[in-house]
Amino acid sequence: MADDNPLTVFVAENLQMAEAVAELLAKEGLAAELVAPPPKADPEPVLGGADMVTADAIEVRVADEKQAEKAREVLGTAIARAKLQALHEKRAARTGT
Numbered sequence: 001m002a003d004d005n006p007l008t009v010f011v012a013e014n015l016q017m018a019e020a021v022a023e024l025l026a027k028e029g030l031a032a033e034l035v036a037p038p039p040k041a042d043p044e045p046v047l048g049g050a051d052m053v054t055a056d057a058i059e060v061r062v063a064d065e066k067q068a069e070k071a072r073e074v075l076g077t078a079i080a081r082a083k084l085q086a087l088h089e090k091r092a093a094r095t096g097t
Contacts, residue, residue, distance in 0.1 A: 007061040008035075009071040018058040024078055030071050031063040 009025075009032070012018035018034045025032040036058050062071045 005059070005061065006065050006068060007063075008059045009062055009068055010060040010075055011057045012060060013057060015058060018060050021060045021075065025060070025062070025071055025074060028070075028074050030067050030074065032060050032071065033063065035059040035061050 010018075010021050012021060015034070022032040022034060062068050
């Protein structure tokens with residue numbers, strides 16, 4: 001996980017995914033917040049300038065470290081269900097059933 005923060009239970013590639021994960025956790029009674037790491041300066045060695053580079057990931061963190069394991073279990077179950085659903089849809093598209 002990003003920065004090995006014990007509260008981080010998921011790292012999303014975009015805001016939409018991060019919000020969906022936080023909503024899923026909320027439905028399970030687990031409070032979560034979205035955390036975007038601050039932009040970092042990327043130094044330009046030739047000209048001596050620096051570009052600001054924004055993070056390409058958004059962390060989903062639970063409010064309480066005691067809830068982190070439960071949140072990871074909820075997310076693991078949701079991911080497994082999504083994979084199974086994708087397999088069923090792929091089979092249905094292939095066989096027509």
